[in-house]
Amino acid sequence: MEQERSGTIGIVVVAAGRGERAGASVEGPKQYRRIGGKPVIWHTLKRFLDWPKSGPIVLVIHPEDHGLLEAAIVDLSSRDSLIVVEGGATRQASVLNGLQALHDRGVRHVMIQDGVRPFVDEALLDRIALELDAGKPAVLPAIPVSDTIKRGDTSGVVTATVPRNDLYAAQTPQSFHYETILAAHERAATEQAVDFTDDASIAEWAGIPVQLVAGSIDNVKLTVKKDIAMADEKLKASALPDVRTGNGYDVHQLEPGDGVTLCGIFIPHDQKLKGHSDADVALHALTDALLATCGAGDIGDHFPPSDMQWKGAPSRIFLEHAARVVRGAGGTIMNADISLIAEEPKIGPHRQAMREKLAEILDISLDRCSVKATTNEKIGFVGRGEGIAAIATATVVFRGAD
Ligand SMILES: Nc1ccn([C@@H]2O[C@H](COP(=O)(O)OP(=O)(O)OP(=O)(O)O)[C@@H](O)[C@H]2O)c(=O)n1
Numbered sequence: 001m002e003q004e005r006s007g008t009i010g011i012v013v014v015a016a017g018r019g020e021r022a023g024a025s026v027e028g029p030k031q032y033r034r035i036g037g038k039p040v041i042w043h044t045l046k047r048f049l050d051w052p053k054s055g056p057i058v059l060v061i062h063p064e065d066h067g068l069l070e071a072a073i074v075d076l077s078s079r080d081s082l083i084v085v086e087g088g089a090t091r092q093a094s095v096l097n098g099l100q101a102l103h104d105r106g107v108r109h110v111m112i113q114d115g116v117r118p119f120v121d122e123a124l125l126d127r128i129a130l131e132l133d134a135g136k137p138a139v140l141p142a143i144p145v146s147d148t149i150k151r152g153d154t155s156g157v158v159t160a161t162v163p164r165n166d167l168y169a170a171q172t173p174q175s176f177h178y179e180t181i182l183a184a185h186e187r188a189a190t191e192q193a194v195d196f197t198d199d200a201s202i203a204e205w206a207g208i209p210v211q212l213v214a215g216s217i218d219n220v221k222l223t224v225k226k227d228i229a230m231a232d233e234k235l236k237a238s239a240l241p242d243v244r245t246g247n248g249y250d251v252h253q254l255e256p257g258d259g260v261t262l263c264g265i266f267i268p269h270d271q272k273l274k275g276h277s278d279a280d281v282a283l284h285a286l287t288d289a290l291l292a293t294c295g296a297g298d299i300g301d302h303f304p305p306s307d308m309q310w311k312g313a314p315s316r317i318f319l320e321h322a323a324r325v326v327r328g329a330g331g332t333i334m335n336a337d338i339s340l341i342a343e344e345p346k347i348g349p350h351r352q353a354m355r356e357k358l359a360e361i362l363d364i365s366l367d368r369c370s371v372k373a374t375t376n377e378k379i380g381f382v383g384r385g386e387g388i389a390a391i392a393t394a395t396v397v398f399r400g401a402d
């Protein structure tokens, strides 16, 4: 259901093209291709949905693309506020449909945006809004042309060098007084003036003065295949790493026996740890820490103590399972750190073997595995030699959501 938006500037995003210059893709036309893990149109819409001055947002799509659109924006918050209409055979026809969909929605100004310009930024939108507020009927973001411009004939021979000091490359959103541009577009359609590649040209044709504002070098239009690959690389390179930390704690009671297993290493001793499995407190704590990095519950959820098959089991299977869960969720284990709290046996002589065991079980390098130990200064249950406790921390980096 469509929700009301609080901003005052109507937005028309045109995305009904077929993207022929970018070539075919299994993902559909270029506006549905993924860059940085999300479809191009997702990024473009998000910029406007997040901009506080956006009023109603009309999205113009191709009649065959309803399914593609639904899949593309399924996780976009506020998507219910979008007004979706179908476009026409040309960009100009699609814009007209979008403008007409804003009729009677109390819009004073409108911004017309290419769906395939996903890097439009808030500063640019604010610059344009200032000009509209100052009463300009048409505002065009553009950047001065920086290449030397040549004119050539059909045989590929240069016929002239064009002075570039007053040349600009036009961007979007091209922005207007709503009623003024709607009237110009409708008149162009009626008079079959149909060769316009942008909306500023229609304003010029209709005699409306167009104000230039500084565009943004990043606000490129994704036109050919290479543009899409470059946009993808750019977003991936700038994505914030998704680093997560989990912690775990476990304690087991000591009782008379012949040794304890800690971090997968058996240490001969006159006591053993009491437990359902081999009672390796260290690996249990680390298993919980790893599961915590992806919200996957705790060791008891995965290996219920009531299940007899885990009786006497080596705890490395719990840790291996947790590592699989983490990796299955897209995680890379960066670090595993265990602190053992025990009066006896002495851990120091076994630390290196323990670290090596962790590295082997987790399949990560030794320098990412740490084992430390302390006594409890003879205080409490650990201090009285009644049990051994372990605290673990795991650090995992996850791939960006896609
Ligand atoms: N009939 C059309 C043609 C274009 N557009 C939109 O206008 C914007 C800019 O057009 P362009 O880059 O030329 O896109 P396409 O027309 O899809 O590309 P091509 O010309 O390569 O087919 C795009 O967001 C495109 O989806 C549209 O809404 N309706």
Ligand SMILES: C[C@](O)(CO)[C@H](O)COP(=O)(O)O
Binding pocket: 091, 114, 169, 170, 171, 172, 197, 198, 199, 221, 223
């Ligand atoms: C509107 C536009 O993006 C401004 O640069 C451009 O004119 C669209 O042209 P296209 O031929 O549809 O790519």
